[in-house]
Amino acid sequence: MKKNQQYERVFNHFDYNGDGKISPLELHQCVEAIGGELSLAEAETAVEFLDTDGDGLLGFDDFVKFVEGGKEEEAFKMYEMDGCGFITPKSLKKMLSRLGQSTTIDQCKVMIAQFDLNGDGVLNFDEFRVMML
Incomplete structure (x- = not known):
């Protein structure tokens, strides 16, 4: 399975409402579910920083940037x-x-x-x- 397919699987799993975007709350829940620590405020900041189209949500490409941004240890x-x-x-x-x-x-x-x-x-x-x- 290619890395992008793995990311897509994770993305789709945590896109709880199926809208093709991950909200700050979904990102917070995603990180918590995998045993990481990311407060809702930190998730909001991450989404604000990584959101390329300005809609306040992470699209798939934004999500990949989040995952690859130094998260190997996590x-x-x-x-x-x-x-x-x-x-x-x-x-x-x-x-x-x-x-x-x-x-x-x-x-x-x-x-x-x-x-x-x-x-x-x-x-x-x-x-x-x-x-x-």
Whole structure:
């Protein structure tokens, strides 16, 4: 799955009212749902900063800028979940399930193996960054 498709899946999942835009409230709820911290005021500021068409909402391209704007560590933590410092097949399966994608542990092992540079069966932060490129 290409990065843009992943972003689109996340975008659509959190576009609660289906209007093709993410409001500050939806952005706040999105970040909270994935275990991050972003107050409603911070979400409003982020939307104001990233909103390219001035409608007070994030379109898909604006959302991608938000996600890519230094959020790699947050994204890593979102997938890592277990507090072990690595993305495991179990934590990957859990996150993909939250995003509406049903996978097996074996499928997650295959996904991880594609970017597991040291062959330890899990992804560390550097391997995750390579995967996100």
